[in-house]
Amino acid sequence: MKMPFMQAVKERVLVLDGAMGTMLQERGLKPGQSPEEMNLTAADVVAGVHRAYLDAGADIIVTNTFGGTKAKLEHYGLGDQVARINAEAVRIAREVAGEKAYVAGSIGPTGRFLEPVGDMGFDEAVSLFREQAQALIDAGCDLISFETFLDIKEIRAGVIAVREISKDIPVIAMLTFEEKGRSVLGTPPQAAAITLEAVGATIVGSNCGLGPEGIYQILSGMREVTSLPLISQANAGLPVLKDGTTIFPATPDEMTAYHDRLIELGVRIIGGCCGTTPAHIAAIKKALAAKQAPFAPKKEEGTTWLSSRGSFAAIGSAHPVALIGERINPTGKKLYSQELREGKVSYIRREALEQTGLGATLLDVNVGTPGIDEPAAMERAVFCITGAVQTPLVLDSSSPAALEAGLKAADGKVLINSVNGEEKSLAAILPLAKKYGAALVCLTLDDAGIPAEAAGRVAVAEKIAAAALAAGVKRSDLVVDCLTLTVSAEPKGALVALEAVRQVSALGLNTTLGVSNISFGLPCRPLISSTFFSMAMAAGLTSAIVNVKEAPMMAAWRSSMVLLEKDVNAARYIEAYKGQAVGATVEPAAAAGTAGVQAAAAGPEGIRGRLSKAVINGEADNVVALVEEALAEGLSPMQISSEALLVGLDEVGRRFGSGEFFLPQVMVSADTMKTAFARLKQELSTGGLESIGKIMMATVEGDIHDIGKNILVTLLENNGFEVIDLGKNVPADRILQEARAHQVDAVGLSALMTTTMAQMDKVVKLLKAEGVKSFTMVGGAVVTQEYADEIGADLYAKDAMEAVARIKKLLAK
Secondary structure: OOOOHHHHHHHOOEEEOOOOHHHHHHOOOOOOOOOOOHHHHOHHHHHHHHHHHHHHOOOEEEOOOOOOOHHHHHHHOOHHHHHHHHHHHHHHHHHHHOOOOEEEEEEOOOOOOEOOOOOEOHHHHHHHHHHHHHHHHHOOOOEEEEEEEOOHHHHHHHHHHHHHHOOOOOEEEEEOOOOOOOOOOOOOHHHHHHHHHHOOOOEEEEEOOOOHHHHHHHHHHHHOOOOOOEEEEEOOOOOEEEOOEEEOOOOOOHHHOOHHHHHHHOEEEEEEOOOOOHHHHHHHHHHHOOOOOOOOOOOOOOOEEEEOOOOEEEEOOOOOOEEEEEEEOOOOOHHHHHHHHHOOOHHHHHHHHHHHHOOOOEEEEOOOOOOOOHHHHHHHHHHHHHHHOOOOEEEEOOOHHHHHHHHHHOOOOOEEEEEEOOHHHHHHHHHHHHHHOOEEEEEOOEOOEOOOOHHHHHHHHHHHHHHHHHOOOOHHHEEEEOOOOOOOOOOOHHHHHHHHHHHHHHOOOEEEOEHHHHHOOOOOHHHHHHHHHHHHHHOOOOEEEEOOOOHHHHHHHHHHHHHOOOOHHHHHHHHHHOOOOOOOOOOOOOOOOOHHHHHHHHOOOHHHHHHHHHHHHOOHHHHHHHHHHHHHOOOOHHHHHHHHHHHHHHHHHHHHHHOOOOHHHHHHHHHHHHHHHHHHHHHHHHOOOOOOOEEEEEEEOOOOOOHHHHHHHHHHHHOOOEEEEOOOOEOHHHHHHHHHHHOOOEEEEEOOOOOOHHHHHHHHHHHHHOOOOOEEEEEOOOOOHHHHHHHOOOEEOOOHHHHHHHHHHHHHO
């Protein structure tokens, strides 16, 4: 009888099996055929692959269900066979594994991005994953393994779906990262680990995309923020084409070169992804035989970790006091309240950019104003902010429905503001925090109101902490608000709050305060507020809700961080105030990280500059009005396009290339361009937009993944190209036929899977043999420059932005 899976993980390093797709291809899987269908039509072939890996020493056999969601199976006319295909896959693997190995139910991505980057809603994603996971779990798999995800939001939905079914089944969650150390949508490994642990993953790591060295670097980043066991599932090197076949060159021995470092890092499962064979797995098993040791998890440090799609932040421990930007709140802001009622987001976007640029660690988001649909407004606000900045969020609402809408819309682990000691609040908010993996601001008040003394507030904090623990929320995910009462009405308010901060900190809990509340009703409020802020930080405060636009508040923070040894070598302080004369007014020279925001805010003068800025910042809701203004000033559609919109898009490309922007921001900018062009097309009769080239795009035969292609199509259109999109799973003969019919300037080919890369070679050779003069360009997750050179393609690009730039340059020649 096998021991429980997680017990085995703690006792020894387990070996997970290798590639499935390439093994099935060798055994008869045809281009365009569903690998998962073979569970029904060729069970003996699938079992043979499992048996080969089991004989090689694999401790974990992964089911042939990577494309087993309804979204994927529908491409093959198998959408009504989800339960049958997944159950049969578990049966096949279970019969082979017996008591010798564990069976992992494989779940891969749906092939679609979630809103606002894509068109799939959060609830739809959860439903798709829940259907597949239910079938796998009902059939008796030992664990669930999420593999090769590109979108942190999608895999987050997947883990949440599994936890709706089972609280206990072990869940492996793996993202695929690029050589720059981020996922294709810009998620760093730290943010991925924080987000996935929060929603209930039991093991996190990375597979595909990189070889052993690259995976090691990714896992090192994850280890900075999590104590969970890690998994490494590297490719056997980067793919190359040899004699018309895609191969991965890393030898079995090369796959074991990082074992010592991986084990030291806390990796408890090592397997193989693309290109790995039973020989690789046997080598891994042999190499691990003498390296076994019990799991020694990283000690929890009490830090409250938070994340967005592209960033992460810490509250507590030795980290600087976290600044929660308070400005996205309609209280006292008529303009913002009016925009909320009109469904607009200009104020939200502007404040997100400005507060982030001025140093906010987190952004508080409050949309509570009378007469609106608050859940819908919260979703819009979250989508807007995550498209503009990378700053993690604090969702601020008294409405559980609005909070849940924000939690579904968010990309990472957020902070809920707030829960309190009232039974009604605990019952409504704690389940949301547990399900969606959120941390909590805990207000120290209960049914009896706000305790007058520090001891009473500490007692409420302890009550909330006990209830949170019972609900499955970790103690380190609680940030206690000791409550700031204005000293003009409560003379003891400051002293009581400070003493409560000291006592709550002594309990090992993180703290926060709404600092500016202290000075209501008093003149020169920033003076009182900033002084109190300094006192609170000295008392142990680990975060604060502040206006980062107030220079005295930021001066208090920067100087306190130096004095409390949380600004190493006073680096932040010096950067902010360097060059100022002694005795000068305390105004920062420039907040760290503000250059890009300031450039976006300023830009060229006039309507052209404002249109460029609208594209850069993704102001789709405002861009049509700006286009109207430009037309009224006498600019032609071509001038608006070339002298304003495309200038902005070029700046987006520059920021993407430098790592300032990531794909979500690029897509928001692309949507803005699309909106602007839709208006300009109405002016075609008075000087239209000329195409700068005709491009045909297709995902090659056998490949049903088209996310990357679709992104490139959008960007090409926004850059002035005419695009003919043939879709996915397109045979070579049709690509030839359409290229001739449309007389295109270039043919773009995409492939995500190693099993379909060879189709690119076939298409390129066919086009040349038939005398088609169009340029050819290739790309996709598994494609490299070396591969493009070998098959004779004219252009390769590693991402959509690079593809646009290169095709422009190529056609210009």
